[in-house]
Amino acid sequence: MSPTRERLVVIGGDAAGMSAASQARRMRGPDELEIVAFERGHFSSYSACGIPYWVGGEVAGRDELIARTPEEHRERSIDLRMRTEVTELDVEGGRVRSRALDTGTEAWTSYDKLVIATGARPVRPRIPGIDAPGVHGVQTLDDGQALLDSLASTQGRRAVVVGAGYIGVEMAEALIRRGYEVTVVNRGPEPMSTLDPDMGRLVHESMTGLAITMVDDAEVTKILTGDDGRARAVATTSDEYPADVVVLGIGVRPETSLARSAGLPLGEHGGLLTDLAMRVRGHENIWAGGDCVEVLDLVSGRERHIALGTHANKHGQVIGTNAGGGYATFPGVVGTAVSKVCDLEIARTGLREKDARRAGLQYVSATIESTSRAGYYPGAAPMTVKMIAERRTGRLLGVQIVGREGAAKRVDIAAVALTAGMTVDQMTALDLGYAPPFSPVWDPILVAARKSSAAVRRG
């Protein structure tokens, strides 16, 4: 062991934490850097985003979602301690206290460098019955397994999904695939509140078309239970929906109780605040990434909380490089997200109308309908694209897409244009790939850019 050997401690063994650990290991060998990672769950480095597809039966087994097992990390000289929770962070002393969940053993571990990757926790409304058997979150592999066990042990075929964001709509698909009658109960006026309501309306209509019962503007007040104590219905302010299983897909909040207790800086959404190198602000040797941090929205110039595996992986990569003595930054996000419900594809990037207003931006918007391929080519599927541009300057502010096959990933074009600060007028000239099986001669994004550009000119 080198006398200058440092110890890097990682709290959280999923995407951000283990990406950071792996990248730090690539930068520095075990002689230079000892890496200790703590994970309170049973699994490391897995794709939480894949849980709906595992529940839906499209992914055969849980193990397929695991990118790297604890053993594989240990083979790379990362001392990953599973089922071990960090219960206290002593920033001044440069140490963390951990507790092995199965034995109760506690210990302090000192660190030279620390990575906080504690993830997010699902929102669970404080209503009667929320903890009853048959009510499931879908945040972790353990949650997914519990839901699958619950489905297997239940006779009935009625499912209520609470929440109509990404997790909610993906779980609706999963339960449809499992043969359930699905009701989605949603607090907002339309599903997918990450879209403007006019685009959310299209999602509502398509989901109804998939035989999903959509209940909007509904606040869940109670989970009703049967004589066996198990959930049997979901009650809202106005009605009751029978349920053999209830899935909570309401969203998540940053898991930062440890950081909060340690006095680390948190933002208005409860996430850790970092600099561009993913260092916790004011702390030279502490980094944070993944679902527990806030990220800079490059379009609005404000911090947001976005729980998404692709960001967590990028954060981990940046953190590992920096913790390993290199240099990398995470400049921020533009807010891109894609999802699907059966053959319905949903995508968004940048600002919604209300985000633009909140950011003090005046804007124009344009909505167009087009198709994924040349109209005459088999499989050409309809697609609605909404584009929002700043008034006067014409700078692109956001794009939302609802369509079928080939719709969602077109949002990437807008994501790059947003990053580059392009105007919608500049976008009308983009040299996008064209051939009849792939696009109409004017790609839907170009059609939207033309209409937005005309709206900007009209003022």
Add this chain to the structure above:
Amino acid sequence: MSPTRERLVVIGGDAAGMSAASQARRMRGPDELEIVAFERGHFSSYSACGIPYWVGGEVAGRDELIARTPEEHRERSIDLRMRTEVTELDVEGGRVRSRALDTGTEAWTSYDKLVIATGARPVRPRIPGIDAPGVHGVQTLDDGQALLDSLASTQGRRAVVVGAGYIGVEMAEALIRRGYEVTVVNRGPEPMSTLDPDMGRLVHESMTGLAITMVDDAEVTKILTGDDGRARAVATTSDEYPADVVVLGIGVRPETSLARSAGLPLGEHGGLLTDLAMRVRGHENIWAGGDCVEVLDLVSGRERHIALGTHANKHGQVIGTNAGGGYATFPGVVGTAVSKVCDLEIARTGLREKDARRAGLQYVSATIESTSRAGYYPGAAPMTVKMIAERRTGRLLGVQIVGREGAAKRVDIAAVALTAGMTVDQMTALDLGYAPPFSPVWDPILVAARKSSAAVRRG
């Protein structure tokens, strides 16, 4: 009629010409602007790019490829004269001489403003037998109909496609679909010379896997004919390939004989040279667009000739706006193209290695393999991405993709990044859409950007 009514004459009734005419009509009513258009063929405003899919049977009929008929143009007060060829352009006199092909009637028509949209003509090697029955180009709807008639009247099932560019490989697919044994004879070392040879090799392998016989490095010397005068085989310098039908897919050249005779400026590829408003250089009242012009390649800074419907439509839009008294520009291209052969998808944008060298650029390149979706998600298909970046600066220079479903349109991400002048390091942070059905957690473009960025750092 207004005393100041002007006359706009359009030469060529396909994508560029009729887009220009339609847009000019939107800008100015018939009282202000008379529009006369000449088209020597039988059809107006059709998708030549769709011909392979019509021949292949995926598109039911010819009429589906026609975006707007001559009658529909006339209803919009565009005096479209079909089967009428412009035989002379008198720039000084501001007039064109036309000849009605069916009657032989000739006439002079004066213009205040002129649009040249004469398109391209297919390359036909001057070899014996090239004009024999059974040898077909696929440039126009008339060509497509002739080929379909030829296929219907032929007993044999062996087809030879000469050329392995976009038209060649798309026609190979079409003939496979028609139940033909297909041989593709290609002058270059690999098919798809718009890719680097290492990527072309992947296309070669995939096409061989589709039971297409690939003959590379072969110069066609002769079309052998039978006793009935019809093509029966294609002879190359080294071998002979039996053929019941021969399809020429060798590429096209700008059709600029009229412009050349009139002394208009042509570039090194034989295309008309225009300014950014698509005005023919040095001529205030003449515009040109579509397959007959050269376009600025924004990456190399040089003029290129690219025959592609999407450019033609953009040119027409810009020309019509300007000819109608408005203002619009076509800034140039980055060289994006997508294609497919059965389930093989091929895409490229920007510079190949040899383009970079020719432009005096030093570069690094990186090639990665990834998948279209999360590896565990059904239908995840392999994809190879090659990325080329400028040495030292890391500026993106080009991307090539060969893969399966979901591969080709990812090139749009690179097309926008090229337009914005991004570095591959900047691209590693792009906020691209991620969900397991749409992408691995690191999109293949991000993986390629990371590897390229590392190559730039190594120098």
